[in-house]
Amino acid sequence: MDSRSYSGPSWDNSQEYHDFNDPQIKFDSDKSIELIEEIERSSPSLQEAVSNMKGNHIVASSEQIRTAQRVAEKRQSVVLFLGNLGTYASCSLSVNGDDGDAKALLGQVQSLRARLEASLKPLQIWQIFLGKDQLEEYLKHPIVKDDEFTIKRARLKREALLSLDQEALIKTLEVNGPTAFGNLYDDLSSTIGCKLEIDGTTKTLGLAQASALLEDSNRELRHKAYRAIEDAWRSVAVPCAASLNALAGWRLTLSEKRRKHFLDEPLFDNCITPATLDTMMQTIQDRKSTGQNAVATQARILKIKDYSPWDLFAPFPSDSSQDSRLTFDEAIELIKDAFRTVHPSMADFVQQMINEHWIEGTTGSKKRPGAYCTKFPKSRTPRVYMTYTGGMKDVITLAHELGHAFHNWVMRDIPMAKTRYPMTLAETASILAQTVVNEFLMERAKSDQDKLSGLWTDSRDAEAFLLNIPCRYQFEYKFYERRPEGSLTAFDFEELMNQSWNDWYGDTLSEGNKMFWASKLHFHISSLSFYNFPYSFGYLFSLGVYARRAAMGQDFFESYVKLLRETGEMTAEQLARKHLSVDLEDKQFWDQSIDIVSNKMDQFSSLSKSLGY
Template identity: 35%
Template structure:
């Protein structure tokens, strides 16, 4: 690959010098510990408000909580970066254990504050949140009180938080460490290559079908060999969550994810109803693509395969230039922000061993920076991933003027800016395409994203929903997990995928996220929501960026239903809203079938 003027590796020293051996970071940890002691003293003296004038006490403790939260986020993001760039960084693992303990104490104290506030007389509460000093926090304070209704006693919540450190959250860390340590052997151009999981997964879009198939089979062999271990990890994570839910009186495992996403069940149900109605065209697309590969049914290892030889083998510098060029056509702030990220070492894209398999973006609220992590392989899919993660970083940037309390947007909105940025780049590539093969190639890439959001994500949702129902009754064996995954994939893809990975439950990291259960439907929500926003952007051009920034800045202080109503004037509890986005994607499927049949 041609050498790039842009750094392939990020700069972490500008945050804390010397990585996991940083004395500066150790001082930061000590500072957080002192802050936690002070918070505990404040919380001990904090009592349920009895008068409207006590609003200042509530504001004071909110500010203190926010300050600690920002410091914790800065520390946790740094450690995440250290472990992502080198899964063998054991010093970073020890630091993570330290900050996890601090985080548990912090969360326990925040819950105590929320429990105190929820006991406020309702009439007084309404007056309190409308005071000048608290009105900016009104939505979050009301959200806190809704959350607090599910909490246990202070003693029990503290015990739960303590157990999470070396139990619940620890299992998620074990999963990430195990996945990063696995090596996969694949023959490429007659040479046996030892690859990380991330590198092996990247081969799913390799132009050689033999390489794709061998990589797929090699990974499946590893998952089969280690399925008992992964089943144990997944069961422990889910088991802890099930038991805590029972103690808190949570009757349905979806209650908490919906609350976290600030979304009504009616909204989720409306989205799935629309999606199920429109799956047939995407099944037809998969069937047509299978025929092109000489198969009767789409082989799972061919799903990400490029249509013909990709004209978009693109080096990193060209990818950066392409992204900046087309971001600039949408808006000056998006382009200038992204250029700043590239110029200042915010991105780690190097393809090397020991890296994490998962691309991500993480924010540093104190220094007002982000870091983007991925493994760049020179394909259009990598360019799209880069644009996607930059979208996350731009969302962090957009929240800059917002008060820290109101910066916490839900997962459903978290995928909006990222998907939007990805759409800009994919559409730009399609517009520049000249030949039939180029158009077919890019249309296929666009449809892969629709299939992932409408079929694969739906399958993940179905699997997780059924898994948790069975986990409530006891341990779910690896063989049973395979059956549940097979059934979910068959239903999600409507039987249009051949030899799907029944071990998807192993290598899909979202099932092991201890902070975010059911991190699946937010992707579909974000994808369809982004389609609506993107349609507005194309209609208004560069003038839309101001409205877009306002939408992103509102994403942390209102429900998803209110956010969409305010900025798009749409009712998302109605199936008709979701049908509009689905119809746009159906046209892509029809265009693909028509173009590929010529």
């Protein structure tokens, strides 16, 4: 019996704060309050300029411009302080959802952020309506100049703005509105238990622990874990439904007031045009058979006729009697070896993440499910969070999050204002990283069985990004279309979710994941809606980037890093034109990326049949 430990390490965030009694926490908090108060005292002159605006044009005095520049300076400092405090609290709560000190600090940070945003509204509106010539004078300040892309993008939204008082009030109310519902969901996800029978004993596991069992080779255990997770979420279906209804209701009300479509905000935040999104999603819809073929081949390899949602994370069947899982150290070495094929500095970075204890991979009953990458803005250092249990899905997830971390790392010397890149482009780095690992597994394959195992990993990506993500997008879109008619019940959500699964997976699955609307964190994030299509965008865009590696050879890495470093300074379409010479509103680009996936899935099916599956 394999007695190896598969759990990952715990991270060490004491480099930022020793604990919640660290005096630096009080200093950063007090300094934030002090700076916010200074901003509030400076706001009246900017507010007066907005109130006295003639038409859609502000004429500012030189003193007013200097005041605005000073406010921008203070804003940058507050963002650093609150960002550090918020990251520390969120990291602690991810590991232990019952951490009272972390909850208290996060609540304080959220309140201060709302106060900061309200105090900054005069500046933000002033920037939007400032005359063109005076804007150029305002941008001469080095800190303001760094924020030029964001400011000029914001000026495109002037027609959607409400009055200054209304905009400030919205920010003030958010903390007890959508933010509170997001906090409620976080509390639920870290405290509800999953009861299931294992080896004749009924056990209660946390969601993260139970989710890890979905990667087990024992189908009966996967099924038990899936039903236990499903039952756990159904037990809190009413508050989860209330959360979704409240979040959507808030956003739809704002969209109505601004005379905007509910997709306008997520499109703007992700720096893509409606035409780009429509073209990409329609291309994926037209070619969803690529993802369906991947699932059908998985079912044939596993010899399962009634392939089901609890089989989607099943491991590749190994001929060996040994445990096919990898220890955390083995996974790190695999990822380093893969990254090294692109450039040695990528492998060195992974080792630094280990040396500095910047990765959290333990298991625990109070841990929240999922995985993410975050960063401490003061030190400009990244952190990776997940629950590592050794399955290949965990290995790929680890590579994915390390890709995000590498993206942050190569931008650490860039002014903070230029490092705020949209999620569409963020997913480029993470998905390219996992693609590199997948390709490495294929290249080192010693047999056809090994090649099939590598293609199995590729098939998981095809299913996730060409079926699962579009399924989420369809569900959320249809929900937002229905929400103005009234709140949906938990049963309504189940039906809507099930229909989306059936539409995308077709007859490749025996049933849909009806409780996915509750279990998927992405639907419940208070600050973002449609946290789905950027994943498919990142997947297909990264394939387009990675496809140039063979032709560029040693020049690829330098070109890739240049692309990453400019993700906070231009739209996705501008970045694609500059670095890839492609038009994202043209179906051809998306078809070419899906062609790469389709060819792999054809090989996956053909090889599996030749091996007798």
